[in-house]
Amino acid sequence: MLKIFLAEDEVIVRETIKRMIPWEELGFELVGEAADGEMALPLLIRQKPDLLITDIKMPFMDGLTLAKLAKKELPELKIVILSGYDDFNYAKQAINIGVEDYLLKPITKNALIERLSEIRSRYEHEKTQKEYYEKFQREMQAYEKNSSRDFFEALVRGSMDMMEVYKKAEKLGVDIVAEAYNILIFTMNSEEDFSGQKEGYSEWEAESLEMLEEFFSGHPSAMLFRSNIFSYGVLLKGQKESIKEITKECVGKIQGILKRKESKREWFLAVGQPVERLSQIKKSYHTASRAFSQRYLYVENILYYDEMEMMEHRSGQADTNDNAYLKKVDVNALNPAILQKFLSNGIQEETENFVKDYFYAIGQEPMESLVFRNYVILNVRFSVITFLKGLGCDTEGMEPENTEEILAESGKNIESAIAYAEKMVSQAITIRDQNSGNKNRSILKTAVDFIESHYMEEEISLNTVANVANVSANHFSALFSQNMGQTFIEYLTSLRMNKAKELLRCTGMRSSEIAGEIGYKDAHYFSYLFKKTQGMTPSDYRKVREDKA
Known part of the structure; x- marks a missing residue:
């Protein structure tokens, strides 16, 4: 109305x-x-x-x-x-x-009605135009977001020299110049499962991601990027005296969004250590990652690296039983559920830190006992093999006949036990990822089949396809980009443009008809997008093809 x-x-x-x-x-x-x-x-x-x-x-x-x-x-x-x-x-x-x-x-009545009807038609047309151009802007942001994700990933891992960093930042329109920086890493669901046994579409997670993107897209001192398939990172920048306040503000906002409703999702947020040089971002990311790897043992939702470091330092000066840090972690570290959780959700890069933290949680004093050390080794071994068998994986290569030889070698000291546990867990994650690759291929096939049969529907979206594939939008977005080499919107647009070119070559349909045929109500919007992706207007494309023929 x-x-x-x-x-x-x-x-x-x-x-x-x-x-x-x-x-x-x-x-x-x-x-x-x-x-x-x-x-x-x-x-x-x-x-x-x-x-x-x-x-x-x-x-x-x-x-x-x-x-x-x-x-x-x-x-x-x-x-x-x-x-x-x-x-x-x-x-x-x-x-x-x-x-x-x-x-x-x-x-007269008729004259006024006629004018009002004309105005209403113009109003509705303008409103539709506005909605489509806003949609186009969102889609263009998806292109930029993919490029920005690659940039931030390279930045925090230190794989670019500073000159290259500034050049790429300028090209992307990203302002990264500041006196101080910090990194946050968070997951909306630390129960997300790489093994493919628990994953499912989550409306709550899709809403949360939309709220987080809206907040960070307008924030002058914080930039959101994907850290890995199940987690996100936030690059914070500001003055030396304000970086802590900016960190506190963004931590509070993430916390407010992720705990806004009662949810069984176990979200977790790790806060890195501030640094004063862009070239030290890698260090800040490392400290945030170190804190993030504690999510399997830490019972609260937010962990600051500085807090973790202080507690670990105090623990070296006090009796283990009085350790304030261990009061916060799951001291029942021998519970197989902890290992199972990491085997399901952990990534290869976290394995070393997790295993060390796992043994640390058990305590150094009991680990001095050979009998207890052997018990822990066998517990790790049993958990790994049980997990892999649960996935239907072949464990023959991980089950040598002589258990005594394994214990004799790995039970020599704490370091040997840690090295053996790390090797077993690392092998299990490699096998798990190979196995989940089959499920991922099935998810992608379901998604691609759906896209190819519904690309002409205007309302098709990443959330729609994720729902059909029965995975979270967050997981599907990362999975699609990593395996297809392009974002969902890039793939959909490319598919639509290829169909448009086919119709321009093989039919006499007008641009406005073709636009409607491939999912765009507005012919101007279609023409704009066609020119941006193909380098020429639809009419120019048709003319070039006719001239060649």
């Missing part, structure tokens, strides 16, 4: 207009009226109508003044002026203000 406000000082004229137009039938809603411009202005600001119909000559404030002030407050407002003066100066002023129409009194 198009909302209309009526300003007219003559009561009879105002009531006649109200009665003679079948507002609802024509798709209008009369939301307010006033007898002069002065009374109308505050009501307009409050009601925020789409269209103002106003008389030009009114007491206290005339129609032109009202139109000018109303346009200033409500730039999108459309205005129709009713006037008994056939004076070019009035019309000229109205045009300068941006009035939609200038109608002379007396005006």
Whole structure:
């Protein structure tokens, strides 16, 4: 419904207009009226109508003044002026203000209905255009986001020299110059499963990601990027004296979004150590990653690296039983569920830190005992083999016959035990990833089949396809990009453009018809996107093909 406000000082004229137009039938809603411009202005600001119909000559404030002030407050407002003066100066002023129409009194019912219907059509067309261009901007951001993700990944891993960093940042329009930096790493669900046994679509996770992207896209000192398939990173930048406050603000925002509803999702946020040089970002990322790897043993949702380091330092000076840090971790480290959780969710890069932390949680004193050390080794071994068998994997190569030889070698000391456990866990993750690759291929096939049979539907989206594939939008986005070499929107756009080229070559369909055939309602939007991706307009493409033929 198009909302209309009526300003007219003559009561009879105002009531006649109200009665003679079948507002609802024509798709209008009369939301307010006033007898002069002065009374109308505050009501307009409050009601925020789409269209103002106003008389030009009114007491206290005339129609032109009202139109000018109303346009200033409500730039999108459309205005129709009713006037008994056939004076070019009035019309000229109205045009300068941006009035939609200038109608002379007396005006008939049919004439007014005709003009209002024209205005409604223009309004709906403009609204559709605006929605499509906003959609286009979002899609273009998806292209940029993919490039930005690669940039941040290279930045935090230190794989670019500083000159290259600044050049790429400038190309992407990313401002990374600051006095101090920090890194956050978080997961919306630390139960996400690489083995493919628990994964499923989550509306909560999709909503959370949308809220997080909205917050960080407008933040002057924080940039969101994907850390790996199940986690995100945030690069924070600011002045030396403000970086801690910026860190605190962003931690609070992430916490607020991820705990806004009761959810079984076990989210976790790790906070790195601030650094004062861009070249030291790798160090900040390392400290955040170190804290992030504690999510399997740490029972709270947020862990600061500085806090972890202080507690570990104190533990070296105090008796293990009094260790404040171990009061926060799961001291029942021998519980097979802890190892199972890491085997399901951990990544290869975290294995070394996890195994060391796992043995640290058990305690150095009991590990001095050969009998207990052998028990822990066998517990690790049993957990790994049980996990792999649960996935249906072949464990023959991991089950040598002589257990005594294994214990004799790995049970020599704590270091040997840790090295053996790390080797077993690392092998298990390699086998798990190979096995999950089969499931990922199945997910991608389901997704690609759906895209190829529904690409012509305007409303198809990443969330829609993720739901069909029964995976979270976050997981699907990363999985698709890593395996297909392009983002979901790049793939969809490419598919649509290829179909468009086929129709341009093989049919006489107009661009507007082709646009509708491949999922774009608006022909202008389709032409714009075609030119951006193919380097020429649809009509130019058809002409080139005809000339070659």
